[in-house]
Amino acid sequence: MAIPDYQTLMLPVLRLAASGEQRVADAAERIADDLGLSLDEREEMLPSGRQRLLHNRIHWAKFYMSKAGLVASPKRGRFIATEAGRALLASNPARIGVNELKDYEGFREFYSGQKSVDDDAAPAAIAPSAEAGTPEEQIEAAYQAVQSALRAELLERIVQNTPAFFEQLIVDLLIAMGYGGSHKNAATQLGRSGDGGVDGVINEDRLGLDRVYVQAKRYADTTVGRPDVPAFVGSLVGHGATKGVFVTTSTFSSQAREYVKHLAQRVILIDGDRLTDLMIEYGVGVRVSRKIEFKRLDEDFFAEE
Numbered sequence: 163m164a165i166p167d168y169q170t171l172m173l174p175v176l177r178l179a180a181s182g183e184q185r186v187a188d189a190a191e192r193i194a195d196d197l198g199l200s201l202d203e204r205e206e207m208l209p210s211g212r213q214r215l216l217h218n219r220i221h222w223a224k225f226y227m228s229k230a231g232l233v234a235s236p237k238r239g240r241f242i243a244t245e246a247g248r249a250l251l252a253s254n255p256a257r258i259g260v261n262e263l264k265d266y267e268g269f270r271e272f273y274s275g276q277k278s279v280d281d282d283a284a285p286a287a288i289a290p291s292a293e294a295g296t297p298e299e300q301i302e303a304a305y306q307a308v309q310s311a312l313r314a315e316l317l318e319r320i321v322q323n324t325p326a327f328f329e330q331l332i333v334d335l336l337i338a339m340g341y342g343g344s345h346k347n348a349a350t351q352l353g354r355s356g357d358g359g360v361d362g363v364i365n366e367d368r369l370g371l372d373r374v375y376v377q378a379k380r381y382a383d384t385t386v387g388r389p390d391v392p393a394f395v396g397s398l399v400g401h402g403a404t405k406g407v408f409v410t411t412s413t414f415s416s417q418a419r420e421y422v423k424h425l426a427q428r429v430i431l432i433d434g435d436r437l438t439d440l441m442i443e444y445g446v447g448v449r450v451s452r453k454i455e456f457k458r459l460d461e462d463f464f465a466e467e
Contacts, residue, residue, distance in 0.1 A: 165203060168219040168226070169259035175223045176258060179233050179243035180251055186224065186239075190216050212452065225311055226260070230269035235318060272310065313438040316447060320411050321382045328380045329361070331447065332409055335437075336364055338444035341374065366405070375401065378409040387415030391422065391431070398427050406430070409437060 174196065178189050194204045194216060206215045224241050227233045232247035243251070246266070255262065263269040320328060336342050342364050366372040377394050379386060391408060398406045408414075409432045422429040432440070441447050 163197060163199065163203070165199065165206065165216050165219065166197070168222040170257075171219055171223040172227055172258040172263075173255065175220055176227060176232060176243060176247055176251060179224075179241055180248055183236060183240045183242045186217055186220050186241075189224075190214070190220055193220065222311075225314070226263060226269070227258070229272040229314065230263040230266035232263075232266075235322075238319075238322065272314070309442070312442065312448065313435065316438045316441060317411055317434050319447075321380060325380055328378060328411075331441075332376065332378050333364075335440060335444060335446045336376070338446050339440070341366060372405070373403065375403045375406040376409070377406070379411075381410055381412040383412060385413050385415050386410045386433075387418040391418040391429075395422070395425060395427060395429060398429070404428060407432060410434065411437065 361377045406429045411434045413433045
């Protein structure tokens with residue numbers, strides 16, 4: 163039989179997650195056994211040849227359900243059903259798919275941030291469809307879905323790691339963006355926790371002619387607002403600084419964003435979304451998995467004088 167699409171796999175994946183912690187590889191074996199998949203079907207690869215198709219679709223089923231709060235990742239590489247997931251199973255649903263996940267606010271917020279994707283196709287391999295738009299539009303939609311997943315996974319891994327790891331991540335990112343003079347100097351300066359809540363100082367240029375004060379807070383859900391941001395600004399004033407960067411893995415309140423707009427000091431607020439965008443842009447914590455080159459007809463080549 164054909165391997166089910168990622169939405170059809172959501173219900174069996176959630177049932178497995180409700181029985182205890184799972185790994186994608188183990189879940190794939192159980193589901194393959196239940197479906198009676200042949201060895202060839204179990205080993206079928208994505209067109210890129212980098213991942214098994216069944217594993218890929220289970221990953222996406224798990225990921226989408228995690229955005230709805232139905233599954234969680236207690237540790238690296240593992241997932242388990244949450245209370246919300248168990249409650250959904252208790253209602254004996256006939257199917258779980260994107261439309262059903264839209265009943266959950268967290269998923270609606272995540273999904274509304276993506277461009278329209280054909281709900282009956284896996285995000286990693288969207289089939290051509292006249293209703294889904296042009297091939298270029300489908301490629302862009304698939305790209306946006308993969309980027310959304312990557313940003314979410316980056317934040318999840320950052321929160322799971324230690325504060326020391328987060329501090330080093332900020333150093334690596336600032337260095338990649340051209341700050342700090344040298345990596346050794348930047349690490350030393352940013353590592354000085356302290357006075358007035360300022361976590362560190364980093365040179366804006368190699369000569370150290372100007373310095374930027376940095377504070378980083380690793381939160382999962384807490385919205386950063388008052389008193390954190392005013393306290394950080396107060397620290398800048400106390401140090402005679404004019405520039406500061408406040409980084410968090412969560413979000414800033416609208417009051418905090420409005421507050422920094424009217425300051426004499428230049429203060430940049432970087433929330434979780436912006437942080438992951440910068441990490442992707444500057445290649446921190448990510449690497450290129452695959453490059454696809456598209457060619458167009460060269461009209462000039464065919465133009466005759």
